[in-house]
Amino acid sequence: MKKPSHNERNKQKEDDIKLPEESKGEMHQAKKAKEEDKMEKKVVHRKLFPDSKLFKRWGADLTEEQQTTAQDLFTKYGYNVYLSDRLPLDRPIPDTRYPSCKVKKYPHDLPTLSVILIFMNEAMSIILRAITSIINRTPSHLLKEIVLVDDYSSNEDLKGHLDEQIKNYNAKHPGLLKIVRHQKREGLTQARISGWEASTADVVAILDAHIEVNVGWAEPILSRIKEDHTIIISPVFDNVRFDDFELLEYAVAADGFDWALWCLYEPLPKEWYALKDETAPVRSPSIMGILAAHRVFLGEIGVLDGGMHIYGGENVELGLRVRLILLLL
Numbered sequence: 001m002k003k004p005s006h007n008e009r010n011k012q013k014e015d016d017i018k019l020p021e022e023s024k025g026e027m028h029q030a031k032k033a034k035e036e037d038k039m040e041k042k043v044v045h046r047k048l049f050p051d052s053k054l055f056k057r058w059g060a061d062l063t064e065e066q067q068t069t070a071q072d073l074f075t076k077y078g079y080n081v082y083l084s085d086r087l088p089l090d091r092p093i094p095d096t097r098y099p100s101c102k103v104k105k106y107p108h109d110l111p112t113l114s115v116i117l118i119f120m121n122e123a124m125s126i127i128l129r130a131i132t133s134i135i136n137r138t139p140s141h142l143l144k145e146i147v148l149v150d151d152y153s154s155n156e157d158l159k160g161h162l163d164e165q166i167k168n169y170n171a172k173h174p175g176l177l178k179i180v181r182h183q184k185r186e187g188l189t190q191a192r193i194s195g196w197e198a199s200t201a202d203v204v205a206i207l208d209a210h211i212e213v214n215v216g217w218a219e220p221i222l223s224r225i226k227e228d229h230t231i232i233i234s235p236v237f238d239n240v241r242f243d244d245f246e247l248l249e250y251a252v253a254a255d256g257f258d259w260a261l262w263c264l265y266e267p268l269p270k271e272w273y274a275l276k277d278e279t280a281p282v283r284s285p286s287i288m289g290i291l292a293a294h295r296v297f298l299g300e301i302g303v304l305d306g307g308m309h310i311y312g313g314e315n316v317e318l319g320l321r322v323r324l325i326l327l328l329l
């Protein structure tokens with residue numbers, strides 16, 4: 001049930017007060033003037049942070065106090081936590097798939113899935129929205145577990161408060177959520193390995209915690225790994241914009257790398273177009289960061305290189321390793 005807001009409650013009080021007929025008109029005028037005044041104020045809030053990236057296309061109607069709160073959160077997290085905290089955890093997002101992907105049918109009997117979400121000082125509402133989207137948009141008979149890996153966060157709310165949230169989810173979905181906590185900072189790649197170690201399903205999807213999955217995301221991944229368990233999947237993803245949380249669609253591309261071993265998007269090859277099937281997968285020499293793989297196969301090839309402490313490199317390394325190992329098989 002929606003609680004009445006302050007304004008609604010005040011309005012109720014005013015209506016209850018009995019006034020002589022003639023003073024009602026004056027009252028009405030005064031009230032109208034006050035309302036106009038309020039509306040005017042709404043559009044002329046002073047811009048406290050004109051140079052902040054956060055307010056380039058968002059937040060024009062925020063009061064000075066709200067701007068300060070939003071800017072402080074933006075400085076701390078690097079994205080719009082003020083807005084995230086106010087968006088529903090189960091918010092709808094546009095379905096950006098090709099029309100042929102939307103109608104493609106997948107077998108009911110697919111491998112089970114462990115989703116691994118790694119984080120370090122991520123905002124709570126971001127993590128909860130990731131979990132909620134995974135629960136709502138993955139067939140429940142395929143989603144075995146969601147493994148959270150905390151790479152030694154210092155934010156207080158990611159301790160007891162997160163444990164409580166996990167308990168709430170598990171009350172509804174017994175055993176679905178697990179959490180692994182590093183006792184010191186071990187880096188992104190080791191966090192992914194820790195998540196893999198804790199997972200038990202046929203397939204692992206190793207993602208960041210600042211994501212939302214879209215409708216029908218899991219079936220093509222699981223179906224591809226069912227066909228061939230030696231395939232490492234680099235899923236196509238769109239961008240949730242850091243400021244207004246709108247979805248920015250990314251074109252489908254192959255994932256390559258340059259001479260500095262930075263991953264980059266490559267145009268789709270001619271052979272892919274020749275197939276005339278938009279649902280066909282694309283071969284990539286690299287992965288863009290997040291990945292899905294058969295859990296046991298990933299273990300057989302050595303998972304990831306835990307000595308890689310910062311982002312960038314581990315994705316290209318995995319691509320090269322898979323290529324070399326498959327050449328040897």
Ligand SMILES: [Mn+2]
Nearest residue numbers: 208209210289
């Ligand atoms: Mn990321």
